[in-house]
Amino acid sequence: MKTDLWYLYEHMLRSRLFEESVTQAWYDGRISGEMHLSTGEEAIVAGTVLQLQGGDAMALDHRGTSPLVMRGVDLVLLFREFLGHPEGLCAGKGGHMHLFSKEHLAASSGIVGASGPAAAGFALAARYLRPGNVALAFFGEGAMNQGMMLESMNLAVAWNLPVVFICKDSKWAITTVSASVTGGSLVERARSFGMPALEVDGADVENVQTVAHEALARARNRKGPTFLYAPCVHPEGHLLGDPLLRIARHPLKEMGKVAGPLLKSVTRAKGSSVTKRTGGIGAVTSLIGKTTKMNILPQKDPLKVVRKNLQREKSRLRKLEDKVSEEIRVAVTTAMLSSETIERKGDLS
Amino acid sequence: MRTMTFSGAIEDALATAMAEDKRVVIMGEDVQMLRVNLFTRFGKERVLAAPISESAFVGAAVAAAMAGLRPVVEVMLVDFIGVATDALLNHAAKIEAFSGGKWQVPMVVRTACGGGYGDGGQHEQSLWGWLAHIPGLTVVVPSTPADAGGLMLAAIEYESPVIYLEHKLLADYWLDYLGSGGRKTVKYDIPEPGAKGTVPDRWQPLPIGKAVIRRQGVDITMAGVGVGIYRALEAADILEKEGVAAEILDLRTISPLDTEALKESVSKTGRLLVVDEDYRDFGLSGELAARILEARIPVKYERVCTAKTIPYNRELEDQTLPNTKMIVEKARRLIGSYP
Numbered sequence: 283m284k285t286d287l288w289y290l291y292e293h294m295l296r297s298r299l300f301e302e303s304v305t306q307a308w309y310d311g312r313i314s315g316e317m318h319l320s321t322g323e324e325a326i327v328a329g330t331v332l333q334l335q336g337g338d339a340m341a342l343d344h345r346g347t348s349p350l351v352m353r354g355v356d357l358v359l360l361f362r363e364f365l366g367h368p369e370g371l372c373a374g375k376g377g378h379m380h381l382f383s384k385e386h387l388a389a390s391s392g393i394v395g396a397s398g399p400a401a402a403g404f405a406l407a408a409r410y411l412r413p414g415n416v417a418l419a420f421f422g423e424g425a426m427n428q429g430m431m432l433e434s435m436n437l438a439v440a441w442n443l444p445v446v447f448i449c450k451d452s453k454w455a456i457t458t459v460s461a462s463v464t465g466g467s468l469v470e471r472a473r474s475f476g477m478p479a480l481e482v483d484g485a486d487v488e489n490v491q492t493v494a495h496e497a498l499a500r501a502r503n504r505k506g507p508t509f510l511y512a513p514c515v516h517p518e519g520h521l522l523g524d525p526l527l528r529i530a531r532h533p534l535k536e537m538g539k540v541a542g543p544l545l546k547s548v549t550r551a552k553g554s555s556v557t558k559r560t561g562g563i564g565a566v567t568s569l570i571g572k573t574t575k576m577n578i579l580p581q582k583d584p585l586k587v588v589r590k591n592l593q594r595e596k597s598r599l600r601k602l603e604d605k606v607s608e609e610i611r612v613a614v615t616t617a618m619l620s621s622e623t624i625e626r627k628g629d630l631s
Numbered sequence: 632m633r634t635m636t637f638s639g640a641i642e643d644a645l646a647t648a649m650a651e652d653k654r655v656v657i658m659g660e661d662v663q664m665l666r667v668n669l670f671t672r673f674g675k676e677r678v679l680a681a682p683i684s685e686s687a688f689v690g691a692a693v694a695a696a697m698a699g700l701r702p703v704v705e706v707m708l709v710d711f712i713g714v715a716t717d718a719l720l721n722h723a724a725k726i727e728a729f730s731g732g733k734w735q736v737p738m739v740v741r742t743a744c745g746g747g748y749g750d751g752g753q754h755e756q757s758l759w760g761w762l763a764h765i766p767g768l769t770v771v772v773p774s775t776p777a778d779a780g781g782l783m784l785a786a787i788e789y790e791s792p793v794i795y796l797e798h799k800l801l802a803d804y805w806l807d808y809l810g811s812g813g814r815k816t817v818k819y820d821i822p823e824p825g826a827k828g829t830v831p832d833r834w835q836p837l838p839i840g841k842a843v844i845r846r847q848g849v850d851i852t853m854a855g856v857g858v859g860i861y862r863a864l865e866a867a868d869i870l871e872k873e874g875v876a877a878e879i880l881d882l883r884t885i886s887p888l889d890t891e892a893l894k895e896s897v898s899k900t901g902r903l904l905v906v907d908e909d910y911r912d913f914g915l916s917g918e919l920a921a922r923i924l925e926a927r928i929p930v931k932y933e934r935v936c937t938a939k940t941i942p943y944n945r946e947l948e949d950q951t952l953p954n955t956k957m958i959v960e961k962a963r964r965l966i967g968s969y970p
């Protein structure tokens with residue numbers, strides 16, 4: 283296990299800067315559809331993925347970018363995929379929710395909970411074909427209520443599969459505060475399947491790494507699955523352009539769109555009592571308030587947490603940051619240029 | 632007459648139904664935010680926030696309907712219905728038949744469908760033919776605000792399970808959420824008359840299983856649903872300049888299919904072109920051909936459908952989903968003879 287903070291920070295920064303470029307391209311309209319970032323999850327990803335070996339597998343959710351970047355997938359291929367480029371990682375056919383890299387045994391899914399069964403299957407294949415290899419499952423706390431996820435945990439225990447279940451708890455599933463639709467504690471729930479369930483601060487990469495090391499060792503030594511529970515924040519909300527964040531950031535402009543019909547529904551005749559109805563508005567504004575809070579928690583930013591410890595060596599830090607920025611700039615420019623060439627060819631034909 | 636957006640019409644009709652009938656409840660993920668107006672008006676007992684547990688809450692809706700409620704259960708996107716398929720395939724669809732017709736399941740599954748905004752093939756499917764394949768499931772696909780409200784009311788009043796599909800290019804809030812996210816840098820081919828239009832002053836349930844003619848013509852029948860209707864209308868305008876009068880039949884309900892309306896139109900035109908955003912093979916388009924053949928109506932037939940997994944790349948996506956150009960080309964082939 284490489285515990286060097288500089289090494290961990292470099293990977294986390296590469297992932298963050300890559301996703302910042304993705305964000306820009308998305309706002310520029312060069313990426314279509316939804317875009318779920320993995321920013322805020324970098325410590326969890328670095329603490330686990332950087333310990334993987336050749337032949338290990340990853341089952342990813344809709345935030346697969348960071349795990350793929352840290353696993354070493356070619357950044358140009360990845361960026362091209364987001365642009366829908368025919369020479370992207372998946373020939374432009376998958377997009378950010380459907381990223382696949384066969385050589386890395388990494389598969390994502392936009393179906394919440396699907397990483398559970400996928401990790402179990404990867405682990406099963408590993409047991410027959412690649413003893414000592416493992417499979418990681420990444421998913422959010424919302425996926426802990428999906429039947430197939432819970433069934434996979436039981437399956438992994440029953441079959442003693444080398445899986446590490448990594449639950450990234452951002453507290454939110456789109457606009458729902460997950461605790462409001464979840465019974466009991468997730469850690470206890472996982473433990474009750476008969477596997478160790480370990481809790482760790484998802485903003486603290488060193489701690490994640492230590493705990494993950496233990497989980498991976500268990501899996502590699504045929505001792506079965508482990509559940510890792512790591513709280514984290516999503517500074518961009520659920521997806522880019524998150525409506526709740528839009529309202530929180532530009533209340534006057536965006537709230538107007540919601541407030542009109544909302545107020546109308548409070549004054550309508552039949553329905554529940556007026557106090558209950560104004561309660562509804564309260565619930566909505568309180569959600570928006572919570573979103574704002576989620577958005578302004580810099581001390582939870584895993585990059586800032588590591589960086590603080592590296593600031594002693596200012597010039598080394600600057601050099602590292604310059605190097606990684608340049609690497610991302612080159613990769614993104616290369617990806618963008620190749621896609622422009624294709625667009626121009628398209629114009630001619 | 633009032634003017635409403637497609638999604639506004641659904642909401643207004645739902646509000647009408649909920650105000651009149653306390654048994655109508657909404658449940659699903661994020662519904663307290665997605666249906667914030669109904670949540671505000673009717674409270675959390677009638678607009679129930681669900682965990683991401685589709686197999687549980689769709690299954691629960693089936694039994695709740697059996698026991699007297701009128702649930703409108705939401706599965707965000709029809710693609711996610713895979714998780715809840717058992718509740719629909721083996722339960723909702725079977726109870727009435729198994730109970731000898733003595734026990735019914737008056738539930739609505741509301742779900743968004745369709746592509747054209749670059750989200751990839753796990754979030755943009757249509758699946759209406761796939762669902763309608765199952766005896767016991769009723770499947771409706773409105774294409775205008777007026778139909779959206781009228782069919783929602785009808786679906787709630789219906790005594791059997793209805794899958795209600797809401798196309799994302801028509802439902803502005805879905806497109807904003809999944810597509811533009813507030814960006815002005817992306818464009819979509821939104822059929823304006825479908826996204827916004829006039830609706831009746833008072834909602835009346837529309838008959839389920841009744842198609843409507845959107846354009847009259849004598850040379851060729853184009854049949855379909857949802858956004859496909861607008862692509863066909865555009866194609867019809869082009870064909871008109873070539874002297875071809877296309878008739879456009881908006882089926883509105885996939886199952887039960889309005890076979891009579893289809894037969895009537897095709898008897899007149901002798902040509903059938905199916906425009907179907909759902910998958911081509913083993914689905915609605917083949918079913919329409921079968922109905923005409925079974926009725927011994929002589930017909931020349933073509934179809935424009937989605938033949939493969941919808942790719943993420945926007946251009947490839949546009950070439951994969953039915954588009955006006957493909958419809959015009961196929962129509963020309965039908966008007967001439969088969970090559």
Ligand SMILES: Cc1ncc(C[n+]2csc(CCOP(=O)(O)OP(=O)(O)O)c2C)c(N)n1
Nearest residue numbers: 392393394422423424425452454455456711
């Ligand atoms: C089966 C299924 N249901 C619903 C959705 C829509 N959806 C996408 S992400 C999401 C929330 C997921 O929450 P969580 O698992 O906590 O992950 P997070 O997005 O917070 O990282 C939902 C409901 C989906 N993609 N798949």
